[in-house]
Amino acid sequence: MADKSSSNAYWAANIRLIRVLLIVWGLVSFGFGILLRPMLSGVGVGGTDLGFWFAQQGSILVFLVLIFVYAARMNKLDREHGVEE
C-alpha cells in the first residue's frame, strides 16, 4: 500500500456510506413494508395503504435509487482518494 492513511480514510468513508444506505434499505422494506405498516395505515394509496405500496412497489423503486447513489458517490470517492482505475 503506497498510502496507507488515505486508503484507511477511503475505506472508512465507504463504510459510512454503506451504513447510511443500508439503513434506508431496511427502513423501506422491513420497516415501512412490514413492521411499521400499522403506523402507516392512515395514509391511503389507490385503495390500500402506504405500507402495502412500499411492500409491493415502493421498496423496489428505493432499492434502485440506493444502488445508483452508491455507484455515483463511490466514483467520486475513488477520485478524491486517487484510487480509481
Next chain:
Amino acid sequence: MDQYTLNLLIVGATFALYIGIAIWARAGSTSEFYAAGRGVHPVMNGMATGADWMSAASFISMAGLIAFGGYDTSAYLMGWTGGYVLLAMLLAPYLRKFGKFTVPEFIGDRFYSPTARLVAVVCLIVASVTYVIGQMTGVGVAFSRFLEVENSTGLYIGAGIVFMYAVLGGMKGITYTQVAQYVVLIIAYTIPAVFISLQLTGNPIPGLGLFSNDVATGQPLLSTLEGLVTDLGFKSYLSQSDTTLNMVLFTASLMIGTAGLPHVIVRFFTVPKVADARSSAGWALVFIALLYLTAPAVAAMARLNLINTFHPNGVGEATLTLAEIEAGVDAQGKDITWVNNWAKTGLLKFDDKNGDGMIQYVGDKDANELTVNNDIMVLANPEIANLPGWVIALVAAGGLAAALSTAAGLLLAISSAISHDLIKGAINPKISERGELLAARISMGVAIAVATYLGLNPPGFAAQTVALAFGLAAASLFPAILMGIFSKRINNTGAVAGMLAGLLVTVVYIFLHKGWFFIPDTNSFTDADPLLLSIKSTSFGAVGAIVNFVVAYVVSNATEEPPVEIQELVESIRVPKGAGAATGH
C-alpha cells in the same frame, strides 16, 4: 395462420437467434470461457444478469403466487430485488477487484484453505443443481404445452440449444444470448400486462394501473378486488395473515440468498472495471424491476378477471354455467373460450359438486368447485384479454427464454467449479490453458447431460429444494464472502467452522420440516407448526447466516490471526486501483 404454426414460427425465430449468437461468440481462452474476457459493458451485463436471475419461476409462477397469496407474498418482491442492494455494496465490486474466476476460488484464497474452497464448491454444486432441475422441467413443460411435442422431446431440443452456445461460447456465448433472451422475455411479459391494465383501469402502465380506479366500478382496483375476495370467503388480499417474524425472516433469507447465489455473483466478474460492477448491479435491478413492478399488477388484475369470469353477475348472483363454458360465451356475450382451453391442460379444473349446472368459485373448500394452478395467471393472460395469436406465441418464447437463460447461467457456475476449482485447483494444478478450456467444455457437456436427466426424471422433492438452494446460499456462501472482505480478523479455521455450522443448522432445520433428504413422512415438524416460534423452513436461511457469523467470529478470535499477506490481500480488494498488483498475486 393457426396458433400452432405461429408458436412454431416465433419460438423457432428466437432459437435461430440464440444459435446465431453461439456461432458468433465462441470462446478462445479460459478468461473468455469463465468471464467473457471481462469486456462486457455494464448495461449489457445488467441485462444478462436480469435474464440469468429471472427464472421460469419469476416469469411463469410468481404472479400466480401473488394473485392467490396477496400481501404476504410481498416477501418475494422485496426479497428477490433487495438482494441486489447487498450485491452492489457488499460483494460485487470487491470480488471483481479480486479478479479471479469463481466464488470458491475467492473463498479458498482469502481463507488460505483448500478445505474452505471445497466446502464452497459443495455448497455451490448442491444449490445450483437443485435450481437447474426446475429450469429443465420448465423447458419441457413450455414445449409440450405450446408446441404439442412430447415433454422429453422438448427437453432434448432445449438442452441441445443450451449445449450449442454454452459449450462453444462459455460465459461469452451465454452473456450475449442472455441479453437476447432478456429482450424476448420482457416483451412477452409486458405486452399482455399493458393490454389488461388498459382494459381494467385505462392506464397503459401496469404498475400504475394497480393503484388506479377500476373502470367497471369506478372504485380503486385494489378495493374492488379486496371486496370480492372477502365477500367470497377467500383470505384477504391486502392484510397480513403470516406472522411478522416469519415474514421478516423470509424476506431476509431471500435477500441474502439472492446475493449469495454463485451464478449471479459471477456475472459481475465479466465487466471491465470495479466501478462498472457497482453500476452494473444497478442496471441489473432496473431490468429486473421492469418485470417485478409489473408482476403484482398482473397478479391483482388476473385475480380480478378470474373472479369476474366465474361471477359475471356479481357476488351472490348466478355464477358461470357449464353450458356457457362449453359454448365459450357467457350470459353477457363475452368470449370465455380460454376457460375450456385451459381446462384441457389440467391447469384449471372444475367439478360441479352440488350438481346445479354452475361453477362456484368461493373460499369455502367444501363448496368451492374450481381449482386453478398458479402458472395460469401468466400463461392464460393473453387469452383472457382476447389478444391476438402472436402475443400467445410470444409468451411461449418468453417462458422458454426465462428457463433457458437461467439454466445456462447455473450450468456455467457448476462447470467452472468442476474444471477450475476441482480439476485445476485440486487435482491437476499444472494443467495448461488449452487443457483447462477443454476440461471446462467437457464439464459443461456433462453438467447439461446430468441436468437433462434430472429434468426428465425429476426427484419428487424438486419443488421443495428451492428452499434448500436459497438456504445454502444464505447460510454458507454469503456470510463467508462478506466476512472475507469486511474483516481482516476472520481466519481459515473460523471461516470453515462458520460455513459448516450455518450449513448444518439450515439443512437440519429444512430436513426436520420437509423430511430427511426430502423422503416423505420422515419429518418431525411441519411448516404449519414449526419447531422454533413461527419460523418456517423456507425462512431459516437468515438464521443460518447469523449462526455462521457468530461461529466464525468466536472461533477466529480464539485462534491465530490470518498471515500478513492475507491481510494485504484484503487491503487490496478494498480499493479499485491496480488489479492484483499490491498482493503480488
